[in-house]
Amino acid sequence: xxxxxxxxxxxxxxxxxxxxxxxxxxxxxxxxxxxxxxxxxxxxxxxxxxxxxxxxxxxxxxxxxxxxxxxxxxxxxxxxxxxxxxxxxxxxxxxxxxxxxxxxxxxxxxxxxxxxxxxxxxxxxxxxxxxxxxxxxxxxxxxxxxxxxxxxxxxxxxxxxxxxxxxxxxxxxxxxxxxxxxxxxxxxxxxxxxxxxxxxxxxxxxxxxxxxxxxxxxxxxxxxxxxxxxxxxxxxxxxxxxxxxxxxxxxxxxxxxxxxxxxxxx
Amino acid sequence: xxxxxxxxxxxxxxxxxxxxxxxxxxxxxxxxxxxxxxxxxxxxxxxxxxxxxxxxxxxxxxxxxxxxxxxxxxxxxxxxxxxxxxxxxxxxxxxxxxxxxxxxxxxxxxxxxxxxxxxxxxxxxxxxxxxxxxxxxxxxxxxxxxxxxxxxxxxxxxxxxxxxxxxxxxxxxxxxxxxxxxxxxxxxxxxxxxxxxxxxxxxxxxxxxxxxxxxxxxxxxxxxxxxxxxxxxxxxxxxxxxxxxxxxxxxxxxxxxxxxxxxxxxxxxxxxxxxxxxxxxxxxxxxxxxxxxxxxxxxxxxxxxxxxxxxxxxxxxxxxxxxxxxxxxxxxxxxxxxxxxxxxxxxxxxxxxxxxxxxxxxxxxxxxxxxxxxxxxxxxxxxxxxxxxxxxxxxxxx
Numbered sequence: 001x002x003x004x005x006x007x008x009x010x011x012x013x014x015x016x017x018x019x020x021x022x023x024x025x026x027x028x029x030x031x032x033x034x035x036x037x038x039x040x041x042x043x044x045x046x047x048x049x050x051x052x053x054x055x056x057x058x059x060x061x062x063x064x065x066x067x068x069x070x071x072x073x074x075x076x077x078x079x080x081x082x083x084x085x086x087x088x089x090x091x092x093x094x095x096x097x098x099x100x101x102x103x104x105x106x107x108x109x110x111x112x113x114x115x116x117x118x119x120x121x122x123x124x125x126x127x128x129x130x131x132x133x134x135x136x137x138x139x140x141x142x143x144x145x146x147x148x149x150x151x152x153x154x155x156x157x158x159x160x161x162x163x164x165x166x167x168x169x170x171x172x173x174x175x176x177x178x179x180x181x182x183x184x185x186x187x188x189x190x191x192x193x194x195x196x197x198x199x200x201x202x203x204x205x206x207x208x209x210x211x212x213x214x215x216x217x218x219x220x221x222x223x224x225x226x227x228x229x230x231x232x233x234x235x236x237x238x239x240x241x242x243x244x245x246x247x248x249x250x251x252x253x254x255x256x257x258x259x260x261x262x263x264x265x266x
Numbered sequence: 267x268x269x270x271x272x273x274x275x276x277x278x279x280x281x282x283x284x285x286x287x288x289x290x291x292x293x294x295x296x297x298x299x300x301x302x303x304x305x306x307x308x309x310x311x312x313x314x315x316x317x318x319x320x321x322x323x324x325x326x327x328x329x330x331x332x333x334x335x336x337x338x339x340x341x342x343x344x345x346x347x348x349x350x351x352x353x354x355x356x357x358x359x360x361x362x363x364x365x366x367x368x369x370x371x372x373x374x375x376x377x378x379x380x381x382x383x384x385x386x387x388x389x390x391x392x393x394x395x396x397x398x399x400x401x402x403x404x405x406x407x408x409x410x411x412x413x414x415x416x417x418x419x420x421x422x423x424x425x426x427x428x429x430x431x432x433x434x435x436x437x438x439x440x441x442x443x444x445x446x447x448x449x450x451x452x453x454x455x456x457x458x459x460x461x462x463x464x465x466x467x468x469x470x471x472x473x474x475x476x477x478x479x480x481x482x483x484x485x486x487x488x489x490x491x492x493x494x495x496x497x498x499x500x501x502x503x504x505x506x507x508x509x510x511x512x513x514x515x516x517x518x519x520x521x522x523x524x525x526x527x528x529x530x531x532x533x534x535x536x537x538x539x540x541x542x543x544x545x546x547x548x549x550x551x552x553x554x555x556x557x558x559x560x561x562x563x564x565x566x567x568x569x570x571x572x573x574x575x576x577x578x579x580x581x582x583x584x585x586x587x588x589x590x591x592x593x594x595x596x597x598x599x600x601x602x603x604x605x606x607x608x609x610x611x612x613x614x615x616x617x618x619x620x621x622x623x624x625x626x627x628x629x630x631x632x633x634x635x636x637x638x639x640x641x642x643x644x645x646x647x648x649x650x651x652x653x654x655x656x657x658x659x660x661x662x663x664x
Contacts (some may be wrong), residue, residue, distance in 0.1 A: 040326070040339070111430030128612040135607045140534070143600060147292040151541060154285040158552045161282070217525075252517070253281075 015052030015076040022219050023068040024053045036072075039081050046080055048072065058222045092116070096175065145238065152192070152239070153246040159191065160250035162182055167254050168262035178256040188247020189240065196239040200232055275553060277579055286549045287589045293538040293545070294593025294635055299601045299621060300535035300566050301631040304528055306622030308590030314617055315513045317453050318389045320356070321493040322486035322501065325509045330519055331483045332362055338508060341481035347504070348484070349490055353492045356388040359481035363473035366438070366461070368426040370418040375428065378413055379461045381452070382469020382481070389485050391463060391662060396448025400443040404468050407444040410452045413460040419446050429461070429472035458610075459639045507520050526622070527608075535631075539638050542589075546582045546642035554578060559652050562658035571651040578650050582643025583636065590635050598623075 017037070019029055038045025056069060078084045094103050100118035107116035128182065163184065170180050183265050207225035214224045254262070276283040294636075296345045315323075324344070326336035338344060338555060348357045366375045383390055385399035391408060400404045406429065409419060419425045422445065429440030444464065452461045470476035493512065501510045511519075521528065554561070560576055561631035601621040608620040 040336075051321065100386075132607065132611050135610075139604055139607055143292065143296060147296065147541060148288065149286060150289040150292055152543060154282070154289050154545060155548060157285060158284055158548060162552060259273075 014047055014049040014187075015072065017048040017076075018052040018054050018071040019050055020069045021053055021055050023070060024050070026068070029053070037080060047074075048076075055221075058220065116260035148239075149242050150244075152195075152242045153249070156188055156191075156243065156246035157250040160188070160247065160254055164262045165183065168259045171262070174199075179256050181248075181251050184251035185244060185247055188251070189244050191237070192239045192243025193249075194244070196236045199239065200227075200235060203227055203235070275557070275577075276584060279407030279553070282549065282553075283585070286545055286585055287592065290586060290589025291596055293541040293610045294590045295597035295600055297535050297538040297542075297631055297635060298594060298628070299604060300531040301539065301627045302601055302621040302623055303604075304531035304535070305624060305627055307527060307620055308517050308521055309622045309624060312513055312517050315516060317617075318387070318485075318487075319508035320358070320389060320485035320487045321490075322498070323511045323514055324484040324501075324505065325482070326512070327509050329509060329512070330516070337361070337475060337480035338484070339480055341484065342354050342479050344484060344505065344508065348486060349497065353488045353497060354486060354489055355489060356387055356487040357484055358384040358389045359472060359484045360390065361469050361475070361480065362482045363475075365462070365467060365469075365472050366431065367413070367417050368428065369416065370423065370425065372642050373493075374415045378427075378470050379455075379459060379474060380414070380427075380461075381461060381463040382466040383463060383471070384466060387465075387485075390454065391452055392451035392636075394449045394451055396446070399447050399465060400462070401465075403447070405445055405466055406447040406464070408448050408450045408463040409643055410445055410455060410459065410461040411449060412458050413462050414446070415451050416460050421446050421448055421505050427464075427472060430474050436471075439474060440652060442443070442468070442472065443662040450641055453617060454615050456613050459616075463557070464514045487499040502521050539634060542586065542635065542638050543642040546585055546639055547645060549585070550578060550643050550646035553581070553648065554646045558650075558653050558658050560608055562653055562655045565653070565655050566659065574651040578647035579640055579643040586635055586639025586642075590632065597647075598633075653659050 001084070014034065017035070023029070027035075031050055031053060033050045035048055035050060036045050037048050054071070068134075072080075075084075078086065092103075092107075094100060100120065103244050104116040104121075167180050167184075169179075206228055207227050210225040211223060215221065275351075324338070324529040325331045326338050328333075329336050338359075345357050345359055348354050361380075363382070364379050367378050368374070369376055381390055384401075385403070386401050387399070396408075396410070404417055407423075407425065409417065414420065416427050422446055424443055427442050428438040429442075431438055450463070452459070452463070453526060464472070466481065467474050467476065470480065473480075474655045486501075495512075498510060498512045498515070551584045565571070565574065600606045601623075605619055609616075609618060
């Protein structure tokens with residue numbers, strides 16, 4: 001649809017139109033202004049009066065298309081498009097207790113030129129894009145977890161190996177292997193927890209920055225990055241399991257080595 | 267001390283080295299994937315747009331091709347005007363419309379996407395079986411493989427195509443029996459899209475837009491050297507009611523829509539490099555600390571600081587080169603897997619790819635990885651070369 005601004009004063013019989021805030025801001029429109037709407041550049045179109053400026057619902061599906069929308073009464077739009085009594089879709093509310101699937105199947109038996117679909121089916125179909133993005137995120141997350149696991153294992157190994165001489169001294173003065181193993185494990189767990197907490201803080205800051213940037217970029221209130229308690233719990237648990245596991249492996253290797261070798265004289 | 271010494275040091279701790287190489291390999295794989303993703307989207311889209319050499323898409327004012335149901339009226343006049351333009355080599359108008367077909371056997375209606383086009387330009391399809399439509403063929407139809415399967419039809423079969431259905435009259439407004447000339451692959455179709463194609467006038471009649479001579483878009487081919495911003499500007503001036511988009515404009519629009527993936531690629535690529543730096547620095551620093559006595563002895567017998575510095579840096583580079591090599595293989599495998607996920611986006615052309623390997627960015631990524639490895643080795647190398655000889659030897663002896 002095409003639109004232009006007309007400086008004509010508003011008249012009462014002029015149909016009203018509700019304009020999306022972004023569009024209103026872009027065109028400098030205010031409630032009460034007059035605008036000309038046309039279905040093609042070569043048609044004169046009609047004058048409308050801006051009756052309202054609204055914020056659209058937080059719909060992630062509409063974000064990427066970056067469409068600018070306005071709302072008007074159905075007969076006004078039909079008249080503007082020259083397509084009276086024609087619609088794209090209609091919503092049907094069912095009486096309580098009636099199954100949407102059964103009703104859709106019944107309507108479709110006699111439908112000609114249209115198709116009835118339950119809202120759930122439409123929602124599933126229209127959220128396909130997000131399902132794909134979620135699968136992509138999961139795949140990236142798996143790669144990240146593998147990389148983190150290797151990184152953590154490596155760091156823990158190095159960290160524990162740094163304690164070779166300490167472990168050797170402890171073994172020389174009679175400290176049991178189990179005690180050394182426990183101490184190293186505790187250290188690994190502490191490092192994993194501190195690392196996880198630091199990671200959560202970084203993720204929170206990165207999430208806040210992401211939201212700030214994309215909300216400004218798309219001029220929307222849609223939340224792009226959400227760190228839920230479940231995610232935090234998962235992150236802490238994963239790093240704890242990986243950290244303690246890696247620490248245990250490295251500590252086991254250390255306590256099995258002879259003290260003289262640990263001291264560098266073996 | 268030599269470069270080989272650096273490599274030999276890594277073999278002293280095989281587990282530690284293996285883990286570091288594995289970590290660098292995963293980070294390098296991620297970097298490779300993200301480099302392919304960052305520019306691959308645009309490259310793939312550009313390749314798709316230029317598949318048949320048409321550099322311009324003309325669509326209704328304010329729209330992108332097939333983004334809305336808007337159409338261009340009096341398209342024949344637009345095409346005639348363009349064909350008179352000496353810069354224009356070919357123009358082909360295309361109408362896209364939702365139509366229906368009767369399934370052979372049970373006569374049930376299936377929804378199809380119909381292309382009306384000029385078959386002589388081969389702008390939209392690639393023949394798989396059968397033959398192309400002849401110019402002015404008003405009784406023939408081309409089917410994509412999904413449409414052929416839905417209609418249960420093969421070349422030379424006759425199918426019934428139905429235009430707009432009128433719910434009020436409960437009857438099809440237009441119904442035609444057409445002979446399947448061939449089975450084709452529609453270049454711009456998404457996976458599984460049941461598309462059919464006829465000549466433009468026939469599709470206009472099926473979609474009931476013949477009286478206004480409407481088309482969804484027109485594809486324009488000019489000589490390569492004329493596909494310039496100046497030609498775009500001139501076409502825009504000459505066709506004020508029509509949106510003129512060159513390949514670069516469409517790529518720009520597409521890039522805006524997929525900005526998320528480009529930024530994700532940038533962030534994850536940077537994280538990969540940081541992980542590499544951390545891994546190499548940590549490993550080398552601890553390795554150097556363990557070998558301080560040995561390094562001090564070497565220095566005491568006359569090995570220069572530069573040699574120590576070189577050896578430690580080579581150690582880092584060896585790690586990065588081996589990790590990077592493994593990461594390249596791993597990255598190519600993961601890229602295929604990730605591409606399979608992303609190309610299942612609804613409405614995306616089946617020929618589209620997100621992860622496209624391009625020599626220059628890949629070489630740059632490799633260089634970045636090498637430089638990162640070298641820089642990561644700098645700090646531990648400096649530590650090693652500056653170690654106080656006497657003090658270190660005394661500490662080692664006690």
